[in-house]
Amino acid sequence: MQKTVFTGEDSMAGIIHSNYRILVILERMGIKLGLGNQTVEEVATQHQLQTGALLLILNLFGFKQYNPEVGKHYAFIPDILRYLKNSHSYFLEQKIPSIQQHIHQLVFQLHDSNAAMVELCYNKYIEEVTEHIGYENEIVFPYIEQLFRMYQNRANGGPAPESYTIGIYGEHHEDIEGLLNDLKNILIRHLPQKETGNLRRVVLQELFDLESDLNSHTRIENEVLIPLVKKLEQELEPVPDNR
Amino acid sequence: MIVEPSDTLREGLECILTDRNNIGIVVEHCWEPAELYSAFVNTQPRILIASPAVFESRDKQIKSLREKYAFHSVGLVYSYFHPDRLEEFDALIHLNDNREKIKATVNKLLADPADQSGANTGGDTLSARETEVLRLLVRGNSTKKIAEALFISTHTVNAHRKNIIRKLDIQTVSGLTIYAVLNNIISLEEV
Known part of the structure; x- marks a missing residue:
């Protein structure tokens, strides 16, 4: 029967065989290969990760239909943040510059001054993604980290929550997928076929890959992180004084 | 494209067809044959919805539309027309049709594969x-x-x-x- 969810008893090597895209998750969680027959649970314990958090990420990546049940597992928050931060670095430092370089070479090969538009448009996309990621790294994640520390120190009576709430993040979480999709379509349907070689295919594969990685990333934010933080905010809400 | 002088009918129909439908609708209230013709040529709609009276215009240009362009004609029937005159239409919308029936009529025409092959209507060529x-x-x-x-x-x-x-x-x-x-x-x- 076709698998619909990974569990803690599944072998990590088997999961990679079933979906090689999961390799990037291991990299982002600091898990090195050479895993032998270790199960997901064993790998998580060895790397001091929450098995449940690792499974949520693996399942969101592996199954489109997967519907995560986050409950009140606030302890997952640090692992989820680690994943998201490391994937931000991967996008900004590896994937996006690599595509940029290939688009530059492709446009050069086309000998068509108008094709420079494709490069301009991709640069605009980079600007938008960089801004979005910067906002998350500098405002949203530190806020969540602070909130989580308050939760841990609750017994000691930590500081009152600041005025920021995750709801504001929801509003800022605008759509940057449209432009990526348009770029794909322009390369597939509208850019005249004048180049030799395989660069267009290379760029397209990279764009599809980036898109699918970003989609999983967004799902982890929207379906795991935001609901979890919303619940935590409610829990930490100062109890009204009955004096 | 909807051509209809009555605000109630034109806008009502537009409202019904736009509702949760991903189709672009061009609404024209022009009535002069020359204006109508140029609006049609500029839009090149896949479907033209109008009263049978519009389709029976004696204007040469309007008559030529059917020969020059592949589109579906839908008669918007709200007064008595002889049944023979209604037979020429690809579909009819009657004044007492409900929302679902009107949508079904238009969607059926849009799903027609023959429609996609029309040189002037389908594909990715912009008008x-x-x-x-x-x-x-x-x-x-x-x-x-x-x-x-x-x-x-x-x-x-x-x-x-x-x-x-x-x-x-x-x-x-x-x-x-x-x-x-x-x-x-x-x-x-x-x-």
Whole structure:
């Protein structure tokens, strides 16, 4: 029967065989290969990760239909943040510059001054993604980290929550997928076929890959992180004084 | 494209067909044959919804539409017409049809594969008017400004925009700008 969810008893090597895209998750969680027959649970314990958090990420990546049940597992928050931060670095430092370089070479090969538009448009996309990621790294994640520390120190009576709430993040979480999709379509349907070689295919594969990685990333934010933080905010809400 | 002088009928029909449907609708209240003809040629709609009286116009240009363009004709019937006269239509909408029936009638025509092959209607070629809207759009004009420049309603501009997006499968203004430059609709310097 076709698998619909990974569990803690599944072998990590088997999961990679079933979906090689999961390799990037291991990299982002600091898990090195050479895993032998270790199960997901064993790998998580060895790397001091929450098995449940690792499974949520693996399942969101592996199954489109997967519907995560986050409950009140606030302890997952640090692992989820680690994943998201490391994937931000991967996008900004590896994937996006690599595509940029290939688009530059492709446009050069086309000998068509108008094709420079494709490069301009991709640069605009980079600007938008960089801004979005910067906002998350500098405002949203530190806020969540602070909130989580308050939760841990609750017994000691930590500081009152600041005025920021995750709801504001929801509003800022605008759509940057449209432009990526348009770029794909322009390369597939509208850019005249004048180049030799395989660069267009290379760029397209990279764009599809980036898109699918970003989609999983967004799902982890929207379906795991935001609901979890919303619940935590409610829990930490100062109890009204009955004096 | 809906051609109908009555505000109630025209806007009511538009409202029903726009509801949760991803189709661009161009609404014209013009009645003069010459105006109607140029609106039609600019839009090149897949479906023309109008009273049988419009289709029976004696105007030569209007008569020539059926020969020159592949489109579905839908009769909007709200007074008595002889049954023979209604037989020429691909479909009919009656005044007492409910919302579901009207939607079904139009969707059935849109799903017709023969419709896609019509040289003047399908594919990703923009009509002259759509190209004009695209040019103004990527130069940074608002819907309202485009409407004023082309002497059409903002509704119609939006319908053109929807059709452009559907035909090209490009949804952002940045994406549309690349398309416009690649196809020499605007020059790179204008960006």
